[in-house]
Amino acid sequence: MAVIDETxxxxxxQTGEGAQELRPRSELSAKELLREVGxxxxxxxxxxxxxxxxxxxxxxxxxxxxIINMGPQHPSTxxxxxxxxxxxxxxxxxxxxxxxxxxTGMEKTGETLTYMQGGTNVTRMDYVSxxxxxxxxxxxVEKLLGIDGDIPERAVWMRMLLSELNRMSSHLLFMATxxxxxxxxxxxxYGWREREEVLRFFQKVTGLRMNHNxxxxxxxxxxxPAGWRDDVLAILDMLPPRLAEYDVLMTGQPIWRDRLQGVGxxxxxxxxxLGSTGPILRSTGLAWDLRRDMPYLRYDEVEFDVIVGTYxxxxxxxxxxxxxxxxxxxxxxxILDRMPSGDYRIQNKKVTPPPRARIDESMEALIHHFKIxxxxxxxxxxxxxxxxxxxxxxxxxxxxxxxxSKPYRMHVRAPSFVNIQTLPHMxxxxxxxxxxxxxxxxxxxxxxVDR
Amino acid sequence: xxxxxDVLDDGLGGIQHNALTGRIEDLVKWARSRSSWGATFGLAxxxxxxxxxxxxxxxxxxxxxxVFRASPRQADIMIxxxxxxxxxxxxxxxxxxxxxxxxxxxxxxxxxxxGGMFNNYAIVQGVDQIVPVDVYAPGCPPTPETLIHAIxxxxxxxxxxxxxxxxxxxxxxxxxxxxxxxAAVEPTPVLLGNR
Amino acid sequence: xxxxxxxxxxxxTSPSTExxxxxxxxxxxxxxxxxxxxxxxxxxxxxIKQLANDGYVMAVDLxxxxxxxxxxxxxPEGIAPERFxxxxxxxxxxxxxxxxxxxxxxxxxxTCPTLFDLHPGTEAMEREAYDMFGISFANHPDPTRILMxxxxxxxxxxxxxxVGVIPVQFSADYVQNAPRAEETSAWQ
Numbered sequence: 001m002a003v004i005d006e007t008x009x010x011x012x013x014q015t016g017e018g019a020q021e022l023r024p025r026s027e028l029s030a031k032e033l034l035r036e037v038g039x040x041x042x043x044x045x046x047x048x049x050x051x052x053x054x055x056x057x058x059x060x061x062x063x064x065x066x067i068i069n070m071g072p073q074h075p076s077t078x079x080x081x082x083x084x085x086x087x088x089x090x091x092x093x094x095x096x097x098x099x100x101x102x103x104t105g106m107e108k109t110g111e112t113l114t115y116m117q118g119g120t121n122v123t124r125m126d127y128v129s130x131x132x133x134x135x136x137x138x139x140x141v142e143k144l145l146g147i148d149g150d151i152p153e154r155a156v157w158m159r160m161l162l163s164e165l166n167r168m169s170s171h172l173l174f175m176a177t178x179x180x181x182x183x184x185x186x187x188x189x190y191g192w193r194e195r196e197e198v199l200r201f202f203q204k205v206t207g208l209r210m211n212h213n214x215x216x217x218x219x220x221x222x223x224x225p226a227g228w229r230d231d232v233l234a235i236l237d238m239l240p241p242r243l244a245e246y247d248v249l250m251t252g253q254p255i256w257r258d259r260l261q262g263v264g265x266x267x268x269x270x271x272x273x274l275g276s277t278g279p280i281l282r283s284t285g286l287a288w289d290l291r292r293d294m295p296y297l298r299y300d301e302v303e304f305d306v307i308v309g310t311y312x313x314x315x316x317x318x319x320x321x322x323x324x325x326x327x328x329x330x331x332x333x334x335i336l337d338r339m340p341s342g343d344y345r346i347q348n349k350k351v352t353p354p355p356r357a358r359i360d361e362s363m364e365a366l367i368h369h370f371k372i373x374x375x376x377x378x379x380x381x382x383x384x385x386x387x388x389x390x391x392x393x394x395x396x397x398x399x400x401x402x403x404x405s406k407p408y409r410m411h412v413r414a415p416s417f418v419n420i421q422t423l424p425h426m427x428x429x430x431x432x433x434x435x436x437x438x439x440x441x442x443x444x445x446x447x448x449v450d451r
Numbered sequence: 452x453x454x455x456x457d458v459l460d461d462g463l464g465g466i467q468h469n470a471l472t473g474r475i476e477d478l479v480k481w482a483r484s485r486s487s488w489g490a491t492f493g494l495a496x497x498x499x500x501x502x503x504x505x506x507x508x509x510x511x512x513x514x515x516x517x518v519f520r521a522s523p524r525q526a527d528i529m530i531x532x533x534x535x536x537x538x539x540x541x542x543x544x545x546x547x548x549x550x551x552x553x554x555x556x557x558x559x560x561x562x563x564x565x566g567g568m569f570n571n572y573a574i575v576q577g578v579d580q581i582v583p584v585d586v587y588a589p590g591c592p593p594t595p596e597t598l599i600h601a602i603x604x605x606x607x608x609x610x611x612x613x614x615x616x617x618x619x620x621x622x623x624x625x626x627x628x629x630x631x632x633x634a635a636v637e638p639t640p641v642l643l644g645n646r
Numbered sequence: 647x648x649x650x651x652x653x654x655x656x657x658x659t660s661p662s663t664e665x666x667x668x669x670x671x672x673x674x675x676x677x678x679x680x681x682x683x684x685x686x687x688x689x690x691x692x693x694i695k696q697l698a699n700d701g702y703v704m705a706v707d708l709x710x711x712x713x714x715x716x717x718x719x720x721x722p723e724g725i726a727p728e729r730f731x732x733x734x735x736x737x738x739x740x741x742x743x744x745x746x747x748x749x750x751x752x753x754x755x756x757t758c759p760t761l762f763d764l765h766p767g768t769e770a771m772e773r774e775a776y777d778m779f780g781i782s783f784a785n786h787p788d789p790t791r792i793l794m795x796x797x798x799x800x801x802x803x804x805x806x807x808x809v810g811v812i813p814v815q816f817s818a819d820y821v822q823n824a825p826r827a828e829e830t831s832a833w834q
Contacts, residue, residue, distance in 0.1 A: 042788050044796070072539065073546055075491050075521040079498070080539060100793040101539045102495055105573035108802055108809055120568065127496035143678050173499070192506030210496055210592055272704050272739070275767025286739070293742050381719065384678050385707065385735050385746060396707055398733065402716040413707040413735070421770050447495050450536070450793060538795045572802055572810030
């Protein structure tokens with residue numbers, strides 16, 4: 001399904017009503033861009049409560065709609081997402097997602113932390129794929145510093161390895177939660193079983209299972225430990241038969257297909273208008289993946305396919321993520337073959353701290369260490385926006401610097417924040433049980449939605 | 452009326468002279484500690500580790516806790532896993548109030564225990580400002596071993612009966628701080644369903 | 647990291663002075679290899695429409711910035727610095743390029759036209775800008791707070807809003823005197 005080219009101004013139809021042409025896209029209003037503008041329930045909580053209370057006459061009309069609240073504490077929402085659903089019987093008419101229950105003030109806190117500490121803050125936004133958050137933050141800082149072309153090869157390839165493994169563990173978590181939301185409770189155990197293997201590798205490399213603070217401006221915090229190749233190969237050997245198990249348990253199974261196919265359909269036009277990216281956009285047929293289309297790191301030197309769906313429904317999104325695990329494994333195998341030797345961080349005294357042993361010997365090293373860890377390194381004035389492909393879509397980091405050692409403004413463009421806007425349009429005229437499937441297929445992580 | 456007052460004050464355990472009912476009280480406490488069900492209150496990153504503890508490698512099921520009830524009416528332990536924002540605080544209190552006695556609270560992670568690294572306008576600095584906490588589990592996030600240590604500490608307190616008596620006097624939580632257990636450096640993999 | 651070439655700049659043919667590059671009549675600058683267009687609030691919507699016709703079909707990000715404590719930032723000629731800025735990042739899928747648009751918003755009149763009609767995906771982002779900075783978006787379908795509680799006072803990301811740090815006194819005594827699980831017998 002090709003991108004609809006709205007600017008075909010030469011398209012003329014001669015009809016009985018005279019010549020007609022397509023108006024340029026810029027002249028379209030939101031009503032025309034979106035199929036169902038009436039899908040979003042624009043009511044404040046007070047109004048909804050009054051509506052729910054009714055007129056007080058105790059009259060019930062057959063066509064009366066009901067506004068119910070789902071969340072923020074609910075087993076089927078991914079984190080503290082609250083939905084106000086307007087129901088007619090079991091059918092969802094309109095919906096309003098209400099967020100903010102996990103707002104942590106991370107952007108404000110980011111302004112009080114130095115650039116080296118910034119990773120600890122950013123990594124907790126999308127806590128399911130923390131290394132991708134750190135990567136986008138580090139790339140933005142490196143662009144401001146002007147060292148983005150000088151990062152050593154080994155550091156770049158190590159970043160790619162960790163980012164792809166993180167994509168695998170994030171999609172495995174999606175498999176687990178998606179299965180559980182739809183009733184395949186054993187899928188929760190299987191997904192976590194596989195995820196444990198990847199987390200164990202992360203623990204060996206970074207020291208932590210989650211929220212690693214490992215990818216830092218300038219490179220990484222430490223080198224890969226000895227024996228890492230065997231560990232990665234063990235993961236790559238273990239996964240394919242288990243993914244084949246998932247195909248048996250889910251992909252070909254009639255109950256699964258009935259629950260997911262045709263549910264939560266969204267068109268490419270809508271998805272682009274709403275700004276959604278990642279598996280949601282790819283499920284509509286538009287093959288947009290930043291790793292291939294606007295490559296960063298060394299993604300232009302590895303071969304992989306971009307998985308694209310056809311119908312834009314929940315089953316497509318599930319299948320896309322399942323196959324993206326396989327594509328990530330392909331990329332990891334290529335990285336294993338091509339991992340160069342060298343430094344794991346740039347040898348720039350102003351940015352990377354010196355090795356601990358040198359601090360005892362050299363006064364200069366001691367001063368650099370002190371300055372980097374207390375005051376932080378200063379970053380030139382300016383602003384950048386860098387975006388990478390996280391498992392949920394395009395994650396971007398906008399940093400405005402005023403020349404000091406702390407960001408003046410740090411804003412993270414979280415993919416789930418924007419993807420959640422597609423929920424009302426996907427849920428229109430679906431049943432309440434489908435609402436759970438749809439939320440699960442969007443795969444939001446509320447940490448990055450609320451920041 | 453001494454016997455009635457004894458029972459009112461200390462439950463069946465207050466009856467010192469009757470060996471049979473004394474043992475039933477022990478049985479009740481043992482059953483409570485072995486089959487406590489958690490209320491799902493996973494908020495942020497700690498929720499992922501909590502789900503990991505319920506997974507097959509760390510297996511909370513061997514402690515009777517693999518069932519996380521969504522309805523607070525059916526839950527005993529509320530594990531507050533994650534940072535509590537200003538908007539979430541009333542919801543937390545409401546869910547806690549809806550739980551039925553006996554109920555306990557584990558504050559999992561540093562954000563729930565004290566606000567963690569987010570000492571700012573948006574995060575409640577410690578969930579003990581809202582609900583009485585029984586066990587604090589440190590870590591960011593706590594490893595599943597730490598969470599299991601916290602849960603087992605709580606189970607021990609329940610089985611000893613100490614925790615019920617103190618709550619009646621002060622209405623406060625047990626306030627136990629446990630030490631964090633670092634994840635094992637070379638853990639052995641679990642080979643389940645291997646082909 | 648891959649930087650796309652800047653869009654076509656309209657240039658004069660006079661060789662003596664180097665004209666400042668413009669895009670649709672608005673100053674175009676380069677920020678670390680990324681093209682940025684600065685536009686006045688009155689022509690903001692018109693520019694976004696022209697850019698949508700040029701191919702920038704997706705508005706991936708809209709955020710606010712408060713320059714209260716950094717008024718001396720570099721801006722091209724003709725653009726007067728104000729307290730707030732609205733920064734929009736646009737994406738052209740067909741030509742694989744990005745463009746940033748910056749609009750200056752004065753403090754005493756913190757309003758901005760909404761992009762909702764052109765890019766419905768900016769609805770939540772504009773609500774966040776309103777919540778965090780107090781920039782109202784005219785004709786926005788749902789101008790309410792999104793992250794903070796609806797009755798919250800103040801706009802947290804403004805520079806004159808405190809972070810809200812509560813000073814914590816750490817002392818060794820506290821750690822030693824906290825009850826430990828091994829001391830359960832001490833409670834009787």
